[in-house]
Amino acid sequence: MPSHRLLTAEEVWRKYDAVESRLTAPVSERMLDLASLTPGMRVLDLATGRGEPAVRAAERVGPTGHVLGVDPSDGLLQMAREKAARAGLSNLELHAVDAEALDRVAPAAHFDAATSRWGLMSMTSPVAALESAHRALKPDAILVAALWAEPDRVPYYTLPRRLLARYRPLPPFDPEAPGTFRYADPQRIARxxxxxxxxxxxxxxxDVPVIEADTGAELAAWVREALWLTLLLNDLSDDDQQRWEDDLTRAVEPLRSDGRIRLGGVTRIVVARARR
Ligand SMILES: C[S@@+](CC[C@H](N)C(=O)[O-])C[C@H]1O[C@@H](n2cnc3c(N)ncnc32)[C@H](O)[C@@H]1O
Known part of the structure; x- marks a missing residue:
């Protein structure tokens, strides 16, 4: 098995965005329901990436409303801009800045609601980002955030790694560092x-699927590329890489339904109010 090139985030999502966006759409839509968006509202989206849920929020608030999305990756925001253009939206403003530096682009006490889908866990200083969002929100406005639950309930992430641990040690998990499970503990969210x-x-x-595939090999390719397991796998011999792929194929086959294999996990959706 040849060693694989590590893809950039933009390369990954140019390849997998369509399927992931379709599978995870119910999470975005539920977040916007919980944020009670109505036409004319001003919405802030932290860690917008490829446009979830910012593009959908812009559709809901309509031409009299406004959505501001921030993310440090201009390459991913470019994908959101393309989606907005295809949808004929002109009320979505996107800035390539960290959420921690939101004050540079967001007026104080200006927004009616805020969202962040699977974003806070990736940030260097999520409390600073939340404080910035608090300043930008009107008093008593709502913030809706999606955050992955405990590792055992998020198999899309943990299953491939658990199988990989048969062949090599894995980096330790640090709950204070940016990562998928940083907010898996509800007490940490509340804190x-x-x-x-x-x-x-x-x-x-x-419980939301994030990937679907026709075969185990197709799913293994997604894991390598979208979960950045390529680096860890490239250290293994060709035989061990093949064994890992065979293990994964066997483990996910029972998940097949309607002809396709789907893998995902449990996300929490948290609704919080900006106290004054
Ligand atoms: C898992 S993605 C989620 C993207 C999008 N919200 C979605 O649900 O598809 C995490 C995003 O967090 C962004 N991110 C990382 N650090 C950030 C920061 N300090 N401020 C804002 N976004 C950040 C990444 O660039 C990436 O787009």
Whole structure:
């Protein structure tokens, strides 16, 4: 098995965006329902990436409303701009800045609602980002965030790694560092939201697929590329790489339904209010 090139985030998402966006759309739509978006509202989206849920939010608030999305990756935001153009939206403003530096582009006490789908866990200083969002929101406005649940309930991430651990040691998990499970502990969510001035009013869970494939080999390719396991796998011999792929293929085959294999996990959707 040849060693694989590590793709950039933009290369990954140019390849997989369509399927992931379709599978995860219910999470974005539910977030916007919980944010009670109506035409004319001003919405802030932290860690917009390829446009989830910012593009959908712009559709909901309509031409009299406005959505501001921030993300450090201009390459990913470019994908969001293309989606907005295809949808004929002119009310979506996107800036390549960290959410921690939101004050540079967002007026104070200006937004009616904020969203962040699977973004806070990736940030260097999520409390600083939440504090910036708090300043940008009007008093008592709502922030809706999607955050992955505990590792055991998020197999899209943990299953391929658990199988890989048969062949090589994996980097240790640091709950204070940016990563998928940084907010897997509800107490940590309450602590950091509370520090930034938010009160959590509601939490719900949703089991969502993030990838679907016709074959185990196709799913293994997604894992390598989209979860950046390429680097860890490239250290293995060709035989061990093939064994890992065979293990994964066997493990996901029972998940097949309607002819396709789907893998995902449980996400929490948290609704928090900006206290004044
Ligand atoms: C898992 S993606 C989620 C993207 C999008 N919200 C979605 O649901 O598809 C995490 C995103 O967080 C962004 N990110 C990382 N650090 C950030 C920061 N400090 N401020 C804002 N976004 C950040 C990344 O560039 C990436 O687009």
């Amino acid at each position: 950091d939201f509370g520090r930034a001035g938010f009160t959590i009013e509601h939490t719900e869970e949703s």
